[in-house]
Amino acid sequence: MSTLTEAPPPLAPAEPEGKPPRKRGRFTPYWLLLPGMLWLVVFFALPMIYQASTSVQTGSLEDGYNVTWHFATYWDALAEYWPQFLRSVFYAAAATVLCLLLGYPLAYLIAFRAGRWRNLIMILVIAPFFTSFLIRTLAWKTILADNGPVVHALNSLHILDLTDFLGWTAGDRVLATPLAVVCGLTYNFLPFMILPLYTSLERIDGRLHEAAGDLYAKPWTTFRKVTFPLSMPGVVSGTLLTFIPAAGDYVNSELLGSTDTRMIGNVIQTQFLRILDYPTAAALSFILMAAILAMVTIYIRRSGTEDLV
Amino acid sequence: MKTTPDNSGDVRLSGISKTYDNGFTAVQPLDLTVPEGSFFALLGASGCGKTTTLRMIAGLEDPSSGTVCLGDQDVTHLPPYKRPVNTVFQSYALFPHLDIFENVAFGLRRRGLKSVKKQVEEMLDLVQLGEQARKKPHQLSGGQQQRVAVARALINHPRVLLLDEPLGALDLKLRRQMQLELKRIQTEVGITFVHVTHDQEEAMTMADTVAVMNAGRVEQLGSPSALYENPNTTFVANFLGTSNLIEAEVDTKNGDDLVLRAGGGKLVLPQARCSGPTTAGAKVLVGVRPEKIALTHADDAGTVPEGRNRVTGKIADASFIGVSTQYVIDTPVCDEFEVYVQNVERDGRLVPGADVVLHWSPAHTFGLDAAQDIGAGTEEEAAA
Structure with missing residues (x-):
């Protein structure tokens, strides 16, 4: 080495002497990605671009639409339909909370207490998927019918007086009220809450409950301090899987609600299919998407589930 | 609290x-x-x-x-x-x-x-x-x-x-x-x-x-x-370490000791260390731990002190494990008699095939009731 001390320092830092030997299967990950990526491009990216361009077009059905970068469509749509936006968020949030309240005890039961009934209850949770979404929602029309047993029971228990007072129902009716729409949403998205909750509860080591009890935690304290924090990943994914589709849903409002319960999904559907105002419909879709994305981001940040193992 | x-x-x-x-x-x-x-x-x-x-x-x-x-x-x-x-x-x-x-x-x-x-x-x-x-x-x-x-x-x-x-x-x-x-x-x-x-x-x-x-x-x-x-059952004898168990029969009492017949020979066992029956003719299992036993080549049998329990046999296997050498010895009273000898002064004649005398102090002998499974506890230890 001593003879090399006078040699000038190399210009390029540490240039490798030769190319590293080419590994076999270097491209395998990309080949495996290809089908999914193709699918995503054709059925997600392209339609998104198409919708984005539609949302900034002007024109009429007769003369055809042209891209004029008319962003005012967004403001007009928001100005006109913000009540439906708010209502959608509110209904979806109510349904999500109801799903959590109904789903958590059931998921807990299946995960920890069901024993040999576990599989049967799981099948019962999934069983509704064997019939069509529409049929099931229509069935709620019968369940909540004005002369049906549910309305009678609620009436005789004077619960309807209370919900009337709160504005959830109107005049001895449940059908065609906010309550009916929220009930429908809750029913339809309940399994999407239960399944992730169950998955995360089931992963909790039962010995942690024993350890908590051994360390002087009463059963309820054990739930608050151990079980619930550890089930947070399930709570977060369950609420997302419920809230996101519920916020964009229009079937429940269409079938169980009235013109006073129109959600943003109904507006978009009408704009697209009846009024044929494609730019407004597309703009509304993008606003909804952006709003949900923003809310979800804040929610995930806040819940701090990244920290959970 | x-x-x-x-x-x-x-x-x-x-x-x-x-x-x-x-x-x-x-x-x-x-x-x-x-x-x-x-x-x-x-x-x-x-x-x-x-x-x-x-x-x-x-x-x-x-x-x-x-x-x-x-x-x-x-x-x-x-x-x-x-x-x-x-x-x-x-x-x-x-x-x-x-x-x-x-x-x-x-x-x-x-x-x-x-x-x-x-x-x-x-x-x-x-x-x-x-x-x-x-x-x-x-x-x-x-x-x-x-x-x-x-x-x-x-x-x-x-x-x-x-x-x-x-x-x-x-x-x-x-x-x-x-x-x-x-x-x-x-x-x-x-x-x-x-x-x-x-x-x-x-x-x-x-x-x-x-x-x-x-x-x-x-x-x-x-x-x-x-x-x-002083284990009281065969399970304890086998689960806790290793024991050599010999089937024997009570012959006579000699003061505080029991004299037992086993495979033609006689063994002495302090009565206090026998958890089994002690009446004459009763069947007992005589136990001794492998490290309590000394090995002497058959040629030197005369040097074994009086008053020790002795059994003759032939070395079937010897494995050197550093601190000690573990011998398996074929004897008339027990097929696989295990003996652990500290590697202090190794006798070069103690190789497989050699005839030997096994001897140990009666104070290191224990007696168990023969009406139990002689192999109890051996499986468990192997599994654990």
Whole structure:
């Protein structure tokens, strides 16, 4: 080495002497990605671009639409339909909370207490998927019918007086009220809450409950301090899987609600299919998407589930 | 939580048993007293009921019969969170969402203590984990997690600390280290430890008193040396170390000793060391530990001192393992007589095929009732 001390320092830092030997299967990950990526491009990216361009077009059905970068469509749509936006968020949030309240005890039961009934209850949770979404929602029309047993029971228990007072129902009716729409949403998205909750509860080591009890935690304290924090990943994914589709849903409002319960999904559907105002419909879709994305981001940040193992 | 000083802090189990819904009886009715401040080990193979017994003391399992008393307090029907008892679980069961500090503080907080910082820090120092307080359990090694589990239980100053195979998941070297560590902590805090293990060496190293359990029963209870030197059943003889068992018949009594006939020869056994029948003609099993036996080549048979039990045989196998050489010897009284000889002065003639005389002091002989399975406990030890 001593003879090399006078040699000038190399210009390029540490240039490798030769190319590293080419590994076999270097491209395998990309080949495996290809089908999914193709699918995503054709059925997600392209339609998104198409919708984005539609949302900034002007024109009429007769003369055809042209891209004029008319962003005012967004403001007009928001100005006109913000009540439906708010209502959608509110209904979806109510349904999500109801799903959590109904789903958590059931998921807990299946995960920890069901024993040999576990599989049967799981099948019962999934069983509704064997019939069509529409049929099931229509069935709620019968369940909540004005002369049906549910309305009678609620009436005789004077619960309807209370919900009337709160504005959830109107005049001895449940059908065609906010309550009916929220009930429908809750029913339809309940399994999407239960399944992730169950998955995360089931992963909790039962010995942690024993350890908590051994360390002087009463059963309820054990739930608050151990079980619930550890089930947070399930709570977060369950609420997302419920809230996101519920916020964009229009079937429940269409079938169980009235013109006073129109959600943003109904507006978009009408704009697209009846009024044929494609730019407004597309703009509304993008606003909804952006709003949900923003809310979800804040929610995930806040819940701090990244920290959970 | 009673804080009044109580002299009788013994754990007393009376007639306690556990039969599961499926009809399996894990623990037969059992009486056991663990003296206050002692290090007590429940030793047995898996499925012998030792863990179930521990869980009944902790309150994690309801006994089918009997009572659990801590001192003068009957805790049989108290839920775990009301018992002044803490457990170190086999898998540690640390709370994964809490850091080490909060794991250790858990019990104090549940009892409504507000300022826990000082106590937790002291406890973490005791188990040498002061630096790790803000780490999550999964960031620690197995040995560190184990120490957190001990700290989390000990900080509550339980009347009894229950340890359920706490060292099972550690590698051999760490296990040895933790055995000493646990023993040190126990001496330091003076709390009663009840330790469940399947590792006979671990039980003997750490415990003052060992209860050997088999099939839901306590086979024998005593100090490690008493159990080892004078086992009362074939299970204990075989499970705790290795024993050579010889089928024999009581011939006569000679003072305090029994003279036995075995394979044409005579053996002497102090009557006090025989847990089997001692009447003439009774069948007994004569036992002796492999390291108590001396080997002499047949040519030097005359040099064997008088008054020692002797058996002749032929070396079938010899394996050199460093500190000692383990011989298997074919004798008329026992096919595979095991003898461990310290490698101090090795006799070059003691090779497979050599005729030898095995001899040992009658004081190292023990007698067992022959009406039991001579092989009991050998399988379990191999499995454990």
